[in-house]
Amino acid sequence: xxxxxxxxxxxxxxxxxxxxxxCNYSSSVPPxxxxxxxxxxxxxxxxxxxxxxxxxxxxxxxFEAEFKKxxxxxxxxxxxxxxxxxxxxxxxxxxxxxxxxxxxFGSGTRLLVRP
Amino acid sequence: xxxxxxxxxxxxIEKRQSVAFWCNPISGHATLYWYQQILGQGxxxxxxxxxxxxxxxxxxxxxxxxxxxxxxxxxxLKIQPAKLEDSAVYLCASSFPGTRGSIQYFGAGTRxxxx
Numbered sequence: 001x002x003x004x005x006x007x008x009x010x011x012x013x014x015x016x017x018x019x020x021x022x023c024n025y026s027s028s029v030p031p032x033x034x035x036x037x038x039x040x041x042x043x044x045x046x047x048x049x050x051x052x053x054x055x056x057x058x059x060x061x062x063f064e065a066e067f068k069k070x071x072x073x074x075x076x077x078x079x080x081x082x083x084x085x086x087x088x089x090x091x092x093x094x095x096x097x098x099x100x101x102x103x104x105f106g107s108g109t110r111l112l113v114r115p
Numbered sequence: 116x117x118x119x120x121x122x123x124x125x126x127x128i129e130k131r132q133s134v135a136f137w138c139n140p141i142s143g144h145a146t147l148y149w150y151q152q153i154l155g156q157g158x159x160x161x162x163x164x165x166x167x168x169x170x171x172x173x174x175x176x177x178x179x180x181x182x183x184x185x186x187x188x189x190x191x192l193k194i195q196p197a198k199l200e201d202s203a204v205y206l207c208a209s210s211f212p213g214t215r216g217s218i219q220y221f222g223a224g225t226r227x228x229x230x
Contacts, residue, residue, distance in 0.1 A: 105157030
């Protein structure tokens, strides 16, 4: 079964520092990949998605992610963290072999931004 | 454009009681999803509808959970009777047209506390 691993339940960075949130998937067939952000007491909002086009995907709020098939990874980065980036981030996959196209989420990474 | 609407936002009940959640998807979205998000975990799909038909309910605890989507628009998720472990946020999402790679839009969720 498809699964998603997010390394690090909490990541803390200083304002202005690089943000790196890790995501690895388990599948021999590259899935569709998504990053969602969740602010407190809100639903999930799509940051970006990979659907087998360009391997470097740019999203909203200055975030981007790179699909690396050899590493089965889809890490999320942002060059300079802002206080407003503090939130929980979820990586999700959609298995190409699953006819329901459902999303399988990782356990999430909470990003803390220090002033 | 109006987003996915959910109500109530919060619900507190005692174990063995019943509870129902309501979701109104984005207009025109044929696919509707109910997810359960337990504290500290990523969302887990409970049930997926395409119009008013069930596509995937493999992870729905059918002995106590039920869901319907009459007329292919609004949906209701019910728990009867509730258990302590049902305490979670219940998220509704919708997408158009529900194909691989299509974006799921999430509501703010209903936070359920079972005492």
